[in-house]
Amino acid sequence: MSELFLGALSALWVGILTSISPCPLATNIAAISFISRRISRTRVVFLMGLLYTLGRMLTYVILAILLVTSILSIPQVSHILQKYMNKLLGPILIFVGMILLELIHINVSSSGLTEKMQKRVEAGGIWGAGLLGFLFALSFCPISAALFFGSLIPLSVKCSSSLMLPALYGIGTGLPVFLFALLIAFGAQSVGKTFNKLTQLEWWTRRITGIIFILIGIYFCLAHIFAIFQ
Numbered sequence: 460m461s462e463l464f465l466g467a468l469s470a471l472w473v474g475i476l477t478s479i480s481p482c483p484l485a486t487n488i489a490a491i492s493f494i495s496r497r498i499s500r501t502r503v504v505f506l507m508g509l510l511y512t513l514g515r516m517l518t519y520v521i522l523a524i525l526l527v528t529s530i531l532s533i534p535q536v537s538h539i540l541q542k543y544m545n546k547l548l549g550p551i552l553i554f555v556g557m558i559l560l561e562l563i564h565i566n567v568s569s570s571g572l573t574e575k576m577q578k579r580v581e582a583g584g585i586w587g588a589g590l591l592g593f594l595f596a597l598s599f600c601p602i603s604a605a606l607f608f609g610s611l612i613p614l615s616v617k618c619s620s621s622l623m624l625p626a627l628y629g630i631g632t633g634l635p636v637f638l639f640a641l642l643i644a645f646g647a648q649s650v651g652k653t654f655n656k657l658t659q660l661e662w663w664t665r666r667i668t669g670i671i672f673i674l675i676g677i678y679f680c681l682a683h684i685f686a687i688f689q
Contacts, residue, residue, distance in 0.1 A: 463618050470624040473610050474519070474631020476668055479661040482600030487636055490591055507588035508640020514592025515636060516629035519607070523625030527615040544617045545683040552676030555609040558601060559669030596632075602665070610672075 477483060490511050530536055540547075557563045599607065607628075615624040635657065681687045 463620070466614055466618040466620065466624055467627055469614055470611060470627040471631045473606050474628035475634055476664060477603050477606045478632040478635045479657055480600070480602045480606070480665065482598065483603050484658065484661065486595040486598055487639065490595060490636070503585065505640060507585055508637065510585065510589035511592040512633040512636045512640065514589035515596040516633040518593045518596035519632055520625050520629035523611055523615060523628060524621055526612055527621040527625065530616055531619060531621060540616050544613065545679060548613060548617065549676045549679030549684060551609055551613055552672045552679065555605045556669040556672030556676060558605040559665050559672065564601065
């Protein structure tokens with residue numbers, strides 16, 4: 460139970476960190492700009508922000524559920540991963556931690572959205588915000604890809620959680636975006652200041668998380684690969 464509880468907290472935190480990482484944060488800024496065009500109508504702005512958040516959350520959740528369920532549904536793969544996951548987690552966490560600390564740089568192609576594509580999404584009206592969230596969620600950068608594929612997926616497999624942990628991750632990715640939707644709806648002037656503060660906060664939280672990942676990874680390596688603590 461304690462392992463699942465720690466896994467749930469980790470999934471939520473990784474989701475929040477994903478949302479405020481540089482690449483997702485940039486796409487969220489673009490989304491905020493898109494939504495703020497309806498700034499004169501508070502309810503519409505709030506609804507569009509909510510739909511954008513839900514679109515982004517559902518994308519991550521569905522993708523994670525499909526990956527984890529596929530892995531766990533194959534008996535041979537599931538058995539091997541369950542047996543050796545503790546040994547695999549050590550190197551994986553160290554690798555992800557080094558990416559978060561920018562000790563390793565990886566180029567990951569981003570789907571991105573052109574202005575033409577954004578106009579097409581805008582043509583969808585209020586529901587276009589949900590589609591925008593869905594499309595932006597698929598724009599992985601090295602840090603968000605490392606957090607999603609290198610942290611959430613292995614964690615979900617280890618805890619045999621194909622729904623709860625991905626769902627908490629999705630909620631985590633949606634919380635900061637939902638906050639911006641509230642700021643736009645009820646205090647648009649605060650958005651710029653909040654983005655600046657969040658950027659500074661992300662710099663520290665990403666590095667602290669990276670250090671924690673590396674330390675935990677070293678412990679897993681020593682405990683489960685070299686059996687030092689047994």
